[in-house]
Amino acid sequence: MTYSLRIADLPSTERPRERLMAHGAKSLATAELLAILLGTGQGAGKLSAVGLGQYILQKLGEHKRDPLTALREVSVHELTQIPGVGPAKATTILAAIELGKRVLAAAPTEKTVIDDPAVAAAVLSADLMWQAQERFAILLLDVKHRLLGTRIISIGTATETLAHPREIFREIIRQGGVRAVVAHNHPSGNVDPSPEDIALTRQLLQGGQLLGIPLLDHLILGDGNYTSLRQTTTLWQDYPQGD
Structure with a gap:
């Protein structure tokens, strides 16, 4: 399923941020977590933020790589090659990944x-x-x-x-x-x-x-x-x- 509908057009109970607040981050799919970081999709009636999150995972999963493994190792250059992902979105994603790594690595x-x-x-x-x-x-x-x-x-x-x-x-x-x-x-x-x-x-x-x-x-x-x-x-x- 690919999301093209804007998140603002979804019922409030189906929006990623609202669902996270109500049920916790574990209740969200990976693409929905990415959508919260992305904030917006491709615009102009194209992919929503969730759809863009799905597209990012799809692109990273090419060449038979596990998408989550690829996401842990992704670079700014790789992310910005994906349509709809500019430097701001790419750096937000990388910052979130690095923060997660540091939390796990905390002594x-x-x-x-x-x-x-x-x-x-x-x-x-x-x-x-x-x-x-x-x-x-x-x-x-x-x-x-x-x-x-x-x-x-x-x-x-x-x-x-x-x-x-x-x-x-x-x-x-x-x-x-x-x-x-x-x-x-x-x-x-x-x-x-x-x-x-x-x-x-x-x-x-x-x-x-x-x-x-x-x-x-x-x-x-x-x-x-x-x-x-x-x-x-x-x-x-x-x-x-x-x-």
Whole structure:
């Protein structure tokens, strides 16, 4: 569906700004979020702001690229090549994208307590969530589950990364961690664990028992989502960590 009707001509309940105010930003499609940034469409009876937002995503999605991935990496030059997108609209979009990146990359406050998978995922989002290659990371924690720091252990290809339990526990011990959360990303966006992910988690849980360094969780991140293996498997019942 392509919007040519002006947003001002839509019923108030269907306008992006009003819907965002009533139901929150998550209720809007990506094109509608872009429309709020654009403010206006192409004018002269052509595409509305929402239609222009759809057109931008369509153009960015050419060459078999995911539109959101392309949007994260887009340049002013690319945007201004799209009819109806001038420097003002292009810079507004880029400013919004950069602001979002900085929010995700904001350093956690000192002694952040990692007491929920969502907190751990938020801390790791900048390093793992949108990467084109698989990365394996550790959250280093003290005895009260307070964050001491994060470490990237390995960087792999677009489909796999390698992390050996020996390297993981060596880094935890070297950095003075006494609890840990491990995580890696799936660039495909599918955050279901693979058999290899399950096998590695089992090894780490066994290592945690032997070394007295509890593993609190193993997260898989990708494309704005995450999975907690502690919440979705029985491994922690099979290998209790005493955390």
